[in-house]
Amino acid sequence: MEERPTGIQDSDVRHALHGWGIDPVSWEYAPVGFGDYHWTATDTRDRRWFVTVADLTQKSWYGDGTPAAFRGLRDAMDTAVALRDADAQPHGLDFVVAPVRTAAGETVRALGTRYAVSVFPLVPGTAGHFGETLTAHDRGVVVDLLTRLHRTAPPASARPLPPEFATRPQLDSALKELADPWDGFGPYAEPARQLLADHAAALRRRLDEFDRRAGELRDKGAPLVVTHGEPHPGNLLRAGERLLLLDWDTVGLAVPERDLWLVADGPDDLVRYEETAGRKPDASALALYRLRWALNDVAEFLELLRAPHDRTPDARQSWDALADTVTTLAAEAV
Incomplete structure (x- = not known):
């Protein structure tokens, strides 16, 4: 989204990254896509991350209400990780860009009652465009x-x-x-x-x-x-x-x-x-x-x-x- 989310601050998102053991030293909002909110971050070990914050009120396909949306998003991110690591494939499905888990094994963490955050490795490359x-x-x-x-x-x-x-x-x-x-x-x-x-x-x-x-x-x-x-x-x-x-x-x-x-x-x-x-x-x-x-x-x-x-x-x-x-x-x- 081009606009930043209402109801949360950058500091809230940065604090949530502690669950992944990430302490950002650089941080920038990325006005890309439509529906979710994104930031890029570089941590103290020079690792680069792509941080996504989902507005759970806009995930109606998971069910009614934000608790159902959170469970649905968690299941989807768990599925992406499982596909990336699929045992039936020699190297998993290596084309799946899946989130990384927190120290507690979570693919998604709640950010207040309305939002949820996931963290992905920032993969170098060129993104396509809808309609291309x-x-x-x-x-x-x-x-x-x-x-x-x-x-x-x-x-x-x-x-x-x-x-x-x-x-x-x-x-x-x-x-x-x-x-x-x-x-x-x-x-x-x-x-x-x-x-x-x-x-x-x-x-x-x-x-x-x-x-x-x-x-x-x-x-x-x-x-x-x-x-x-x-x-x-x-x-x-x-x-x-x-x-x-x-x-x-x-x-x-x-x-x-x-x-x-x-x-x-x-x-x-x-x-x-x-x-x-x-x-x-x-x-x-x-x-x-x-x-x-x-x-x-x-x-x-x-x-x-x-x-x-x-x-x-x-x-x-x-x-x-x-x-x-x-x-x-x-x-x-x-």
Whole structure:
């Protein structure tokens, strides 16, 4: 996030690092990504760290309330560590950028009642960007990484993740509350209402399509595998000749298509996965998860813009993304 979190200070985060035996001598806020807050730190032994603070109120896919969000985030980070160290692989899944544990064995520590902190080694490399177009070669590399991931035995901490998205009630509620102005929230609330009002019928058709495809997937009873959830270019780190996968807070058990739709850019990528994984991707499941991503984005952006906000860079980014996603969903409605 470009903006720093409210309710905690840099000193709170620095103090939390004592659980990892880290005493920073240099410290800098890193305004990158969207959703979590990040710092880079160098300690007294010249080791470099990437520190992530998660806002537990924005992790609704783990369950209701911050205690459920903390448990879910802990399970996800435990899963990432287990995958990195997977016994079935000669060197584990060495493309997994996982957190380091505290002296007490924790991958996540609470920071007050709203936030949680994790610590990662700062890996030298070049991070990608969401929306970036990968070359055919790089897509092939990512498909191969996903094959390795999907063929790995699930750690005990990996949670099953149904295709339904936790923010669906917020989207349904917003579509029912379009008659009156959304006053009192902030500068982008009323434009968001007008946008939804203009495309409400199309969005409801897309929700019906989602429900139909989700029902079809459940009826098929396809086996679940360990999935990353968001293997897009923004979560890739180029370290020399290697590509690494970042941000494992969405890891969980699902069908492979949960990952593949974000990577495959045509039949060649899907054939490559089928040949290496021994499992043919399902076209309807790919469409389901593509649609799920967009609908969940709409719900999350609406949740931010229907809460008190100012004309900040993060609020503007949410509004721009909401407008783009809603118009695209409407244009593709049948």
